[in-house]
Amino acid sequence: MPKTPSMDGLPVPQRYGAILAIALGLTVAVMDGAIANVALPTIARDLLASPAESVWIVNAYQMAIIVSLLSLSFLGDIIGYRRIYQAGLVIFTCTSLFCAFSNTLGMLTLARVLQGFGGAALMSVNTALIRIIYPQRFLGRGMGINSLIVAVSTAAGPTVAAAVLSVASWKWLFLINVPIGIAALGLALRFLPDNTQKAQGQRFDVISAVMNALTFGLLISALSGFAQGQNSRLILAEVAALGVIGYFFIRRQLRLPFPLLPVDLFRIPIFSLSIGTSVCSFCAQMLAMVSLPFFLQSVLMRGEVATGLLLTPWPLATMIVAPIAGRMIERYHAGLLGAIGLALFAIGLFALALLPASPGDGDIIWRMALCGAGFGLFQSPNNHTIISSAPRQRSGGASGMLGTARLLGQTSGAALVALMFNLSGDRGTHASLILAGIFSVAAAVVSAMRIRQPGPPA
Incomplete structure (x- = not known):
C-alpha cells in the first residue's frame, strides 16, 4: 500500500526505505x-558493427531520455510520482534483459531506446x-543525497564498466541492472x-508531447552534428525545423493553463535563474570530464587504471561536500552557496588548464578535488531551490525541468x-578546460544574481 505522507514528510523508518528505492533506481x-x-x-x-x-x-x-523526460514528469503531476517511478523501474529492468540478450546492433539500439524511456x-x-x-x-539534506548519487554515478560509470569488462562479457553491464532493479522495485x-497534492483539472496534451520530443530531439541532433562536422545542409535543415517547431511549441505552452514545458514556473525569477545556473555548470562539468581522459x-601517457584513479578525487570530493551543502541550505541562501561553489569550481578548472608540462x-x-568540492557545494542548494520554488502540485514539472537542464548541459x-578537438587538435583538452572555466564563471555570476531574490518558502 502506498504511504501517504503528512505535509512534514515520512516518518524515519519509511523515509530511509523510500530514499534507498530512489537511490538504487537513479544510480x-x-x-x-x-x-x-x-x-x-x-x-x-x-555485433560486427562499425565504430x-x-x-x-x-x-x-540519451535521446530517449531527453525527448520523454518532461512528458513523464507532467504525467507524474497527474497520476502520481509513485506510479511513474515504479513503472520506470519495471521498464528499465526488463529492457536491461533485452539489452543483454540482443545479438544484433539493431536489436540493441531498440533495447536502449526502450531502456531510455524507463530511465x-x-x-x-x-x-x-x-x-x-x-x-x-530537511529538504536540503534529501537534495544533498540526490546530488551525491547523480555526481558519483556519472563519474563512476567508466570505472565500473572497466571493472566489469575485466572479468566478464559486455552483456553483464546490463545484466547487473536486473537484481538492482528488482530490489529497488520491492522497496x-x-x-x-x-502525492499529497495532485493538480486538479490537468490533462495530458499529446500534441505538446510530440512537439516537445521533436524540439529537444532536433536540438541535440543539430548540436552533435555540428560538433562532429556532419553535412552542413543536414544541420541547417535540422536548425530550420527546430526553429519552426520550437516556436509553435512555446507558443502553445504559453496558452495552456498547465503547460508541459513549465513556462509558468519560469515566471518565478529564482527558478529560472537556478535552471540557467544548472545548464551552465553541467556543461562545464562535461567539458572537463570528457576531455581530461x-x-x-594521450599526452601524459598514463594507463587506463591510473587515469581512473586520477579522476577519482573529483567524485570523492563531491561525495563529501554535497551532503554538507544540503545541510548548509538550512542556514544560508542557495545563491551565495552556489556562487562560492562555482567560483571554486572555476578556479579548479583554470588550474587544470594551466598544469605544468610534466605534472606529478x-x-x-588537488585540482580534481577542488573541482569536485566546488561542484558539490553548488549542486545540492541549487537542486533544492529548483524543486522548492515551485508550487507543491507542480513538483513534477520542476523535477522534469531539473533533469532536462542537467541533460542539456x-x-x-x-x-x-568534440568541437574543441576538431578546432584545436592536440590542444583540445586545454581549450575544453578554458571553455569549462568560462561557463563556470558565468554560472557563478547567474547564481549570485539569486541572492537578491527571496528564497523558497520555509
Whole structure:
C-alpha cells in the first residue's frame, strides 16, 4: 500500500526505505548513460558493427531520455510520482534483459531506446518524490543525497564498466541492472509515498508531447552534428525545423493553463535563474570530464587504471561536500552557496588548464578535488531551490525541468568537447578546460544574481 505522507514528510523508518528505492533506481539510470561508452569497441566487434554505427548504442539511450523526460514528469503531476517511478523501474529492468540478450546492433539500439524511456521515468520524478519524502526543513539534506548519487554515478560509470569488462562479457553491464532493479522495485512498492497534492483539472496534451520530443530531439541532433562536422545542409535543415517547431511549441505552452514545458514556473525569477545556473555548470562539468581522459592518456601517457584513479578525487570530493551543502541550505541562501561553489569550481578548472608540462600526481589530484568540492557545494542548494520554488502540485514539472537542464548541459558539453578537438587538435583538452572555466564563471555570476531574490518558502 502506498504511504501517504503528512505535509512534514515520512516518518524515519519509511523515509530511509523510500530514499534507498530512489537511490538504487537513479544510480543505474544515470550510470547507464556513461557505462556503455567504455564497452563500445568490444560491442562493435561482437555485433560486427562499425565504430560510427556503434555510437548509436549511447545516443539512443540519451535521446530517449531527453525527448520523454518532461512528458513523464507532467504525467507524474497527474497520476502520481509513485506510479511513474515504479513503472520506470519495471521498464528499465526488463529492457536491461533485452539489452543483454540482443545479438544484433539493431536489436540493441531498440533495447536502449526502450531502456531510455524507463530511465527517463526514474529521472523525471525522483526530486519530486524527495520533496514529499523529506520534511520541508530537511529538504536540503534529501537534495544533498540526490546530488551525491547523480555526481558519483556519472563519474563512476567508466570505472565500473572497466571493472566489469575485466572479468566478464559486455552483456553483464546490463545484466547487473536486473537484481538492482528488482530490489529497488520491492522497496518502491513498500515505501514510496503517493502525492499529497495532485493538480486538479490537468490533462495530458499529446500534441505538446510530440512537439516537445521533436524540439529537444532536433536540438541535440543539430548540436552533435555540428560538433562532429556532419553535412552542413543536414544541420541547417535540422536548425530550420527546430526553429519552426520550437516556436509553435512555446507558443502553445504559453496558452495552456498547465503547460508541459513549465513556462509558468519560469515566471518565478529564482527558478529560472537556478535552471540557467544548472545548464551552465553541467556543461562545464562535461567539458572537463570528457576531455581530461584524453589528456591523461594521450599526452601524459598514463594507463587506463591510473587515469581512473586520477579522476577519482573529483567524485570523492563531491561525495563529501554535497551532503554538507544540503545541510548548509538550512542556514544560508542557495545563491551565495552556489556562487562560492562555482567560483571554486572555476578556479579548479583554470588550474587544470594551466598544469605544468610534466605534472606529478599531486598536481593533478588537488585540482580534481577542488573541482569536485566546488561542484558539490553548488549542486545540492541549487537542486533544492529548483524543486522548492515551485508550487507543491507542480513538483513534477520542476523535477522534469531539473533533469532536462542537467541533460542539456551535459549533452552540450560533450558536443563542445568534440568541437574543441576538431578546432584545436592536440590542444583540445586545454581549450575544453578554458571553455569549462568560462561557463563556470558565468554560472557563478547567474547564481549570485539569486541572492537578491527571496528564497523558497520555509
